[in-house]
Amino acid sequence: MNNETKEKSESVLISNRASFIQKAWKGAGFNQATSIQEQTIPLIVEGKDVIAKAPTGTGKTLAYLIPMLEKIETSSKNVQGVILAPSHELAMQIYQTIEEWTKNTDIRSLAIIGGTNVKRQVQNLKSHPHIIVATTGRLLEIIKMKKIKMHEVKTIVVDEFDVLIANEHIHNLQNIVKTTLKDRQILFFSATLSEQTETIGKELMKEPIIVEVEEEKLAHSNTEHFFVVSDERDKIENLRKIARIKGVKALTFINDPNKIREIEAKLMHKGLKVGVLSSEVDKNERKEALKRFRTGQFSVLIATDVAARGLDIEGLTHVINWDVPRYSKEYIHRAGRTGRMGAKGTVVSIVTIREISNIKKITSKLGIELKEKIIYKSVFEDKFNPNKRPSPPKRKR
The missing domain is CATH 3.40.50.300 (P-loop containing nucleotide triphosphate hydrolases)
Structure with missing residues (x-):
């Protein structure tokens, strides 16, 4: 990457970002954006629905987290962002990343995963999290209990979407999306595309833009x-x-x-x-x-x-x-x-x-x-x- 390109990527991810994002970026020791970050962050900031495919280890999590964190209105007590993951371990990894990047801010986050005490999770919702990281089954369970208000959700991220649009998970995903208003933004991120991606994308998303990064084969x-x-x-x-x-x-x-x-x-x-x-x-x-x-x-x-x-x-x-x-x-x-x-x-x-x-x-x-x-x-x-x-x-x- 030449100096001109490097300066461009830094301007997108640092110079034009909120001060807490700049601080976290520098604190993490990053000096330039990855291709998936360069291509998707501007689209997400514009409010576009995005289907993003990029190899593992290329910074996909921050590609959707950075613009999501910037959109959070800390004065609100409602859930504004939902990130769905196929496993407890990945959900907790994403949650920990959010915690690291929101230190010394008023952004609140919560992990909601199956296999844990649901009453305790409902109790934790009283902290009024702005972002929820969840597995689909447990989140849908709590939504049906009417313990989460989804009408203020601005962004839904489906991480490892090719797993979550498989037959055994797709109904949970569809039902979660239906609880939000139609002007919400939906982002699909994964290392591979599924044969169902385009069909599901048309059903759930608004004219999604597909971004594929292949250079790190x-x-x-x-x-x-x-x-x-x-x-x-x-x-x-x-x-x-x-x-x-x-x-x-x-x-x-x-x-x-x-x-x-x-x-x-x-x-x-x-x-x-x-x-x-x-x-x-x-x-x-x-x-x-x-x-x-x-x-x-x-x-x-x-x-x-x-x-x-x-x-x-x-x-x-x-x-x-x-x-x-x-x-x-x-x-x-x-x-x-x-x-x-x-x-x-x-x-x-x-x-x-x-x-x-x-x-x-x-x-x-x-x-x-x-x-x-x-x-x-x-x-x-x-x-x-x-x-x-x-x-x-x-x-x-």
Whole structure:
């Protein structure tokens, strides 16, 4: 980015923003905007409905938060902004970001998520939050209790929208939107687009503008992608070996949430401490697991795709595919957890012989160079190629 472009991005996100935004931006150590921020913030400030697609780790949260925070009228006691997330963990991460960016202001925020005491959450609403970050089921429950007035809501953000417009969530989303007035603004943000995006967008939004940022492709990032061949029964041992590699901090993805407890038990039997993120697991246990993983108390966190959506875990060195992703977009979301903001990352797929073709098909579609490696003495090494065997030294006569 040249100096002229840098000055332009700073003028959009700093010079023309409220003083508390400028202070938080500088305090976070940012010196220039990302592409998704440059393209969406002016549109959101203008009041446009936006569908935004950008790779993970490119600053999507601040792209919608900065203009939302500026619109808040602190003299009002009503809810003015609602942010919807597909998981408790992502909702809390967004809430914590809001808390950090609104220090020393009169902006009040509240997280409303399932699995916690609903009466306590209703009680917390008496603090008159301006922004609510929520999972859809619990928010709709409290709306039906008539404990939240939605008529003053100016902006609704749907984070990881391709999850929340899926069949099992879309009715909650539609019913929440219906409780607001028609002049509200709706923003969709995600790393991938769904086939339903355009249809749902036309139904819920007013002439939405679609913004797609593609320049930070997986194929050109600092993330290395490879696979390790394993029998199904040996995947546990291979995961244990990876966890024992010095400095590893790995997020491991499982397709079937019903298998997570079984895999956890087998790893624990091998003497490996792990944490679990899944809708099948108690919320408090998930919260504790994420906390302990972030602080380095164990090196492996096992998760499903939905539970780990949008999570930003600092210092994550590896993403491990225990199961091959079912779709290429799942690979994108998984891989995006590591190698963020220019850091180095590694994506390892532990596959059986039958699964090799599946993982190659997905990575080929995404333009990713995929190598085969082995785990040897706690190190990943390229698979031995007999054609490259060095010639033995000649014997001295």
